Amino acid sequence: MPQPLSPDVDSWTLQEGISMTVLQNPLRTRVIITGQGKKFYVPPHWHAAHDENHVVIKGRVIVTQDGVRRVVGPEDGVCLTRRGVVHSLESFPGEELILEETASEPEDGSLLDSSRSFRISYLMFSRMLSSPLGVMQVFYYGDSYPKLPTEFRWLKRGLIVVVGGWIAPFFGYQLPDKRLRLDPSRFPRDKKD
Structure with missing residues (x-):
């Protein structure tokens, strides 16, 4: 475990x-x-x-x-x-x-914080054992998108936002640390919460 x-x-x-x-x-x-x-x-x-x-x-x-x-x-x-x-x-x-x-990040070649990236991976790994909702929430926060049968990436992103960003929190799933929010398009580095 x-x-x-x-x-x-x-x-x-x-x-x-x-x-x-x-x-x-x-x-x-x-x-x-x-x-x-x-x-x-x-x-x-x-x-x-x-x-x-x-x-x-x-x-x-x-x-x-x-x-x-x-x-x-x-x-x-x-x-x-x-x-x-x-x-x-x-x-x-x-x-x-x-x-x-x-x-x-390919635009400037700077390294992402591997600590956050792999804490996200850790969460995905541990939550895969317990709940699909938890996995979807980890995808939502971690710039990761699952391979699905459809080729429409906008549909995959929408699924992650709805299930990982809205439904999972409704059922009580929360990230243990806000610093784990990795996706720069959704959570800019300079954003303070």
Whole structure:
């Protein structure tokens, strides 16, 4: 069971055999999969406002980008996923994997706060185990959109706003920390609440 989220935590366990740590200089997040327990899987999704860079430090991971699957290892260097590209990540059962991620906004190349980005991922991971409404709320706050059968992205965004932004809070779902609001188009960095 995931550890409770705290705004000051730099490392946490997602589930048996999977942990995340926020690293500095440069700001990035490291996911460590021991190969024990369930495999690591991030379902198909896309981002409207940022690119992601993945680097495999040890082991190998299956990266799927717009339906194209490939195995990525340390020798492949940076695996770039541009904003708007539907992507997913999957570890191999029983294999150790160390994966690092950074997120950047393509307009100016500046790094997003990986701490917030991965606390959002942590929330998604922990809430996926408990409630679809919780997952939709995490998508709403985190510049993430699930892959759905329709190709109309405006419909996907609308679904996230209605379910994650309105319905989930109506049923009592709340982010534990306002600093987890990541989507710059919905929650500008200079906005104070």
